[in-house]
Amino acid sequence: xxxxxxxxxxxxxxxxxxxxxxxxxxxxxxxxxxxxxxxxxxxxxxxxxxxxxxxxxxxxxxxxxxxxxxxxxxxxxxxxxxxxxxxxxxxxxxxxxxxxxxxxxxxxxxxxxxxxxxxxxxxxxxxxxxxxxxxxxxxxxxxxxxxxxxxxxxxx
Numbered sequence: 496x497x498x499x500x501x502x503x504x505x506x507x508x509x510x511x512x513x514x515x516x517x518x519x520x521x522x523x524x525x526x527x528x529x530x531x532x533x534x535x536x537x538x539x540x541x542x543x544x545x546x547x548x549x550x551x552x553x554x555x556x557x558x559x560x561x562x563x564x565x566x567x568x569x570x571x572x573x574x575x576x577x578x579x580x581x582x583x584x585x586x587x588x589x590x591x592x593x594x595x596x597x598x599x600x601x602x603x604x605x606x607x608x609x610x611x612x613x614x615x616x617x618x619x620x621x622x623x624x625x626x627x628x629x630x631x632x633x634x635x636x637x638x639x640x641x642x643x644x645x646x647x648x649x650x651x
Contacts, residue, residue, distance in 0.1 A: 505581050510640035512559055515552050516633035519545075523625035530618035539614045542621060549625060556632045556639075563639035566646050576645040580634055588634060591627040598623040 509517065522545060530537065598619055606612045 501581060502583070505584075508637070508641060510636060512552070512555055512636040513633050513640060516556070516629045516636055519549050519552055520626055520629040520633065523622050523629060526618060527622035527626065530615060530622050537614050537618055539618065542617065545625065546621070549629060553628065553632050556636045559636055559639045559643075563643055566643060570646055573646070576642050578638055578641040578645065580638060584630075584634060584637075588627075588630050591623070591630050595623040595627045 526545070602612060602616055602620060606616070
């Protein structure tokens with residue numbers, strides 16, 4: 496019960512940008528499941544809009560991190576704000592990194608250089624990279640967002 500309360504508190508503290516990263520991660524999981532289904536053919540229709548949306552979100556994460564650093568520089572005299580992400584997040588991030596590395600190693604070992612592996616393999620690589628990148632972005636956005644909230648809380 497205590498663990499569920501921690502998870503609920505973590506989800507309640509999400510910033511809007513963290514929710515966007517979370518939704519793109521969920522979309523990456525859906526694409527990963529689709530890519531591993533034994534279908535006769537796979538559509539690559541999501542290979543253009545999803546990376547563009549993900550890049551826009553990652554740019555917003557970059558801007559948030561820059562804003563955080565600018566705020567931290569302005570408030571150097573104040574006590575340091577301690578923010579940490581839960582252990583479950585770190586487990587999910589490292590699991591997604593392991594999944595990405597396994598997929599990349601499998602493609603590198605199985606397919607010779609200068610060979611088009613096809614839509615299915617491209618979807619598998621894309622989905623694993625999308626999951627890792629957006630989970631990483633979620634962590635950065637959440638960490639920076641919580642620190643910004645803490646910096647501006649006394650001013651309110």
